[in-house]
Amino acid sequence: GTAAFSLPRSRLRSPRNLMALVFGLRDVARREGVALIHASENSALLYASLAGRLTRTPVIWHIHSPLQPRARSERAVARVLRLVPPAHIVFTSPGTRRRTMAFPGVPWSVVTPGIDVEQCASGDARRGRDAFGIPADALVLSMFARFVPMKGQADFVGAMGRLATRYPNLYGVMCGPADKDSPYWRKLQRLVAEYDLGERLIIPGDVRPPLKDDVVAASDVVVHPSHNEPFGLAVLEAMAAGKPVVAAATYGPRLLIEDGVSGVLVEAGDVEALSSALTRLLDDPGTRTALGAAAVRVAGRHGVDEMVRRFEALWDDVLGLRRDT
Numbered sequence: 359g360t361a362a363f364s365l366p367r368s369r370l371r372s373p374r375n376l377m378a379l380v381f382g383l384r385d386v387a388r389r390e391g392v393a394l395i396h397a398s399e400n401s402a403l404l405y406a407s408l409a410g411r412l413t414r415t416p417v418i419w420h421i422h423s424p425l426q427p428r429a430r431s432e433r434a435v436a437r438v439l440r441l442v443p444p445a446h447i448v449f450t451s452p453g454t455r456r457r458t459m460a461f462p463g464v465p466w467s468v469v470t471p472g473i474d475v476e477q478c479a480s481g482d483a484r485r486g487r488d489a490f491g492i493p494a495d496a497l498v499l500s501m502f503a504r505f506v507p508m509k510g511q512a513d514f515v516g517a518m519g520r521l522a523t524r525y526p527n528l529y530g531v532m533c534g535p536a537d538k539d540s541p542y543w544r545k546l547q548r549l550v551a552e553y554d555l556g557e558r559l560i561i562p563g564d565v566r567p568p569l570k571d572d573v574v575a576a577s578d579v580v581v582h583p584s585h586n587e588p589f590g591l592a593v594l595e596a597m598a599a600g601k602p603v604v605a606a607a608t609y610g611p612r613l614l615i616e617d618g619v620s621g622v623l624v625e626a627g628d629v630e631a632l633s634s635a636l637t638r639l640l641d642d643p644g645t646r647t648a649l650g651a652a653a654v655r656v657a658g659r660h661g662v663d664e665m666v667r668r669f670e671a672l673w674d675d676v677l678g679l680r681r682d683t
Contacts, residue, residue: 371431383409407442416445423588424457445676453609454588472665478598481575490560496527500577502592505536510583516629519553529558533565574599579639585626597653602646604635620652
């Protein structure tokens, strides 16, 4: 029952597209009587802020990844953003806030993402294995992330290659959207061939629930080797399913995982350390079970209902309302 409007975006450097988006948002805001604009992700901040100024509508910036302008076009946008600051900034994690450029005088808060804990725990392990022809007695490592160098798929493939001889029944599943014309994709294909992983490493593309939940349920360990992770929703979803997670010790995973208690943390980019951690867990089902049980308790504190409650309270505060509790 919620109205939805799509405004196609091309390049940020296109003045024509920029104006089309800003005026399109302006028209929607006026026509629909929008009281508040919530801009989610850095690419939306400029459009939302300009449309908010044109309509005198308060704007909230929701920053998931640190806002750190590097390229010339990004620095130009940052200068404009300083001229049109929002009513409030929400950061996905404390690490995201610390690494984002300063906007003096703008109030801020941290609201970590929430998940549907019950859905994450609803996967069917047998169904997940059957979907990709994985034997019932195989050991399975899985990873969920878009295919870009920062996410560390190359580390996952490298670890698989090191473990393949020791565990002849080991399978890997790397899920996520990918640009198959990119240099990174070609690099990964070369690594897969180099390690002779063949059919033991499955790359099914972007997998969504319920199949995603089934793949997690079918996994013995979920791996998240991202070199720069502000939060790590895939980590939290796996924890909710009671799976041990081995993750690179970046901002997000450190927020969620107590090393050796509710998961395992390794140095980002250290394939040998990642391989060693996976070896310890694959050799020890009891430790996998204990880590998974502790992970469930952590994930229970990050339910979607709590996230929604905090956002509703924030919206009310920005709008000058007070919610009875």
